[in-house]
Amino acid sequence: STLVSQPHRIAVLPGEGIGPEIVAQALKVLRALQGPGIEFEINEAPVGGSAYLLTGTPLPQPTVELALASDAVLFGAVGDPCFDHLETALRPERAILGLRNALGLFANLKQVSVPAELAELSPLRADKVSGVDVLVVRELNGDVYTGQPRGVRVAPDGLFTGEREGFDTMRYAEGEVRRIAHVAFKAAQRRSKRVCNVDKANVLATSRVWREVVIDVAREYPDIELTHLYADSAAMQLISNPGRFDVILAGNLFGDILSDAASVLTGSIGLPASALLGEGPRGMYEAGHGTALDIAGRDIANPLACIRAAALMLRHSLGRNDLAQRIEAAVTSVLRQGLRTADLAGGSRVVGTSAMGDAVVAALR
Numbered sequence: 001s002t003l004v005s006q007p008h009r010i011a012v013l014p015g016e017g018i019g020p021e022i023v024a025q026a027l028k029v030l031r032a033l034q035g036p037g038i039e040f041e042i043n044e045a046p047v048g049g050s051a052y053l054l055t056g057t058p059l060p061q062p063t064v065e066l067a068l069a070s071d072a073v074l075f076g077a078v079g080d081p082c083f084d085h086l087e088t089a090l091r092p093e094r095a096i097l098g099l100r101n102a103l104g105l106f107a108n109l110k111q112v113s114v115p116a117e118l119a120e121l122s123p124l125r126a127d128k129v130s131g132v133d134v135l136v137v138r139e140l141n142g143d144v145y146t147g148q149p150r151g152v153r154v155a156p157d158g159l160f161t162g163e164r165e166g167f168d169t170m171r172y173a174e175g176e177v178r179r180i181a182h183v184a185f186k187a188a189q190r191r192s193k194r195v196c197n198v199d200k201a202n203v204l205a206t207s208r209v210w211r212e213v214v215i216d217v218a219r220e221y222p223d224i225e226l227t228h229l230y231a232d233s234a235a236m237q238l239i240s241n242p243g244r245f246d247v248i249l250a251g252n253l254f255g256d257i258l259s260d261a262a263s264v265l266t267g268s269i270g271l272p273a274s275a276l277l278g279e280g281p282r283g284m285y286e287a288g289h290g291t292a293l294d295i296a297g298r299d300i301a302n303p304l305a306c307i308r309a310a311a312l313m314l315r316h317s318l319g320r321n322d323l324a325q326r327i328e329a330a331v332t333s334v335l336r337q338g339l340r341t342a343d344l345a346g347g348s349r350v351v352g353t354s355a356m357g358d359a360v361v362a363a364l365r
């Protein structure tokens with residue numbers, strides 16, 4: 001092509017623990033994809049506990065500014081119990097909340113796929129999970145986690161009058177539902193074009209509004225098949241028939257539970273990838289797991305979740321579904337070759353973090 005394309009600007013925030021090691025592998029893969037019309041401008045900045053040690057804050061202002069000036073953020077991992085004594089605002093995990101707020105991210109996508117080669121690791125029967133590929137789209141800002149009023153009070157009436165009671169408020173405004181529904185339908189357009197909406201519209205007023213809005217938004221996506229499940233039934237189906245799902249759309253509470261349940265299907269914490277999205281294309285991408293301090297610095301961590309997060313970044317923020325598919329195919333290919341990191345026990349060849357990254361790069365060509 002003779003078109004001059006701008007490089008995709010990627011902010012890389014490695015964090016601590018195994019964050020830097022796995023991010024380095026994802027960067028290898030991204031750099032290997034570069035060529036005519038595919039250019040990445042990669043800038044690194046400190047975040048989390050390592051940023052606190054350097055600057056006195058887990059989210060330095062230049063890091064926020066870099067993220068805001070980028071098309072996407074590739075995030076390693078943050079968190080270390082050695083910072084537990086700090087006040088909440090200074091703890092590593094606060095950086096994630098700060099970035100979410102600064103970038104206006106309200107959607108959490110968790111991608112869980114079980115390649116046939118790894119199906120025997122799953123707690124479910126291999127034939128049930130082989131080839132499963134589920135994307136859980138969870139709303140992150142609203143629902144019972146943030147609804148007001150909330151608190152602890154003396155029960156004003158009823159059987160337990162005078163006792164202490166806790167209360168929270170489940171709530172969703174139409175606009176909040178509308179924007180997360182758009183995220184789910186757009187994601188489905190780049191996948192198998194099926195959205196399963198999860199709520200409790202049989203008992204909850206919040207869910208009735210939620211479902212009405214989802215149905216309304218669906219009219220803008222005639223190419224997408226929309227179905228509905230109550231949350232209890234969705235949990236059962238995720239265990240008994242996970243292959244039926246493509247995109248699952250849920251609010252904060254049900255999405256929290258279902259995305260963790262879905263993650264377990266892979267049988268390995270080193271595989272699921274996660275994305276945080278907002279109104280526009282910009283997003284933040286990370287492995288679904290944490291800092292794994294027990295194995296940090298030993299070149300044994302599994303980099304595949306982070307490499308898959310880079311694929312999600314290409315698909316959802318950089319408009320390069322083609323490159324995302326190339327990465328995903330390369331990951332499948334190295335697994336088919338029998339390459340395994342230590343966490344994926346039982347494989348024929350155990351390789352380290354860096355060798356796994358190299359293998360994915362080699363499989364790209």
Ligand code: ATP
Nearest residue numbers: 079269270289290291292293294295301302303343
């Ligand atoms: P949090 O999610 O709050 O950070 P955590 O620190 O307990 O919790 P992880 O850091 O995800 O969770 O680690 C949990 C376990 O999984 C650890 O034993 C860790 O070594 C292992 N683990 C996590 N990620 C990987 C990986 N990429 N490769 C191999 N093992 C991993």
Ligand code: MG
Nearest residue numbers: 079290291292
């Ligand atoms: Mg951790």
